[in-house]
Amino acid sequence: MAGAVFAEEHRVLYYEADITGKLTTANILNLAILASGDQSETLGVGNAEIHAQNIGWVILQYNIDITRRPSVGEQIVIKTQADHYNPYFAVRNFWLETSQGEKLVDIRAIFTMIDMEARKMVRIPQVMMEAYQADKVKKIERIPNPMQLAETELPEVMHNFYHVRFFDIDHNHHVNNAHYFTWMQDPLGAEFLTQNEVVNINIKYESEIRYGSEINSYYKILPAVDGIVTTLHQIRVDNELMTEAEMKWRAVTD
């Protein structure tokens, strides 16, 4: 069954792409959230409405499958749908497609809802999920955990430092989740990032990163298996684990 599908068009702009001329994974996520925000506003359950009730959505995890990143100038369609939910978790799907319906990107996301002052989980209002026509379930379909960098490995693996900037905070007064992709992928370097194309990202958000924080972005590149390279990532602030991710890459052939 699952909820109603909302769709909107977008032209990939030059400042949304990287050196390869393709939409960055950070902006893939920005566009996904744009579409869910627009759907929510259309249904009268947008951030303005729910923040007025002192509740807000928090992302817990994304699984992103990338068939092809669209290029600068390409017209794409962003689609989204609230899939299913239980009292504390909601699962949402996103797709990026060409205007001919070719699948480019497939995202599954797990959200929870919090009391914005107490910063504690609250029950998701059923009336809201009914607006999305999402399915009510007992148990949500979980996304497997990303493969983890062992804490004992950390002193051995590579890491870069990043500073959370003023312009990393969005109008909801939080660090835009898309920036985590920049902090995680940038340390891999230009050679890796132009010779490899990301095909899957499993990212799990553990704790919120704040303005002014010093970020330590750890990463490890595993040996290729069947032509697929896996990279493991952890973002830590004061050694506390904030976010972890597993990414899969295929070699660029051209």
Next chain:
Amino acid sequence: MAGAVFAEEHRVLYYEADITGKLTTANILNLAILASGDQSETLGVGNAEIHAQNIGWVILQYNIDITRRPSVGEQIVIKTQADHYNPYFAVRNFWLETSQGEKLVDIRAIFTMIDMEARKMVRIPQVMMEAYQADKVKKIERIPNPMQLAETELPEVMHNFYHVRFFDIDHNHHVNNAHYFTWMQDPLGAEFLTQNEVVNINIKYESEIRYGSEINSYYKILPAVDGIVTTLHQIRVDNELMTEAEMKWRAVTD
């Protein structure tokens, strides 16, 4: 006289705004360049065509007057026009307006053209400027230099460090000029940036910053005169001056 005006619409997206919910100055510049790129492509003199001839545009200086930064969700119109040129310099205008024609932002820019391999200035092909219907002149109208931080002052003034990231490079293989605004404004800090609103930016690019560079972003906040605070900025790499800017700010009253 001046050249033909090209216009396109844009909706301000949440990831183009800062914590205030207003379009960042970096994205004001991104949208301006988007419109000139679209005009050039329409006229058959886009980057693809001119790069094939081993020539490319380089920005020298912008003067940006900001009446009001548009907010998330606002529909705006970006307009641009090649104004006038001589053999080595071209002056272009940009405006951001509301859909009702209210002026939001007014930009004047000076470009030059280079041989992309030799990285040396070349004559601007007249046929190209005729495509834009720009006026041919003997002397272009210069933009005054930004007020300068004296080199002797540098050891005394505040500065922050930034690292040029992989995702700062655009599909033309150069650092996107808009990122300079982030490196210059971020050091001013959240308190300054939420209590003051930028009304004018005069930025002059001296030398190209490359991927991997360590940037030293110097800034000085001058005492307010008639309610206007002026900030002076310099970006240096290995102590070489790359870019300088003067920005004017008014206190936010609400």
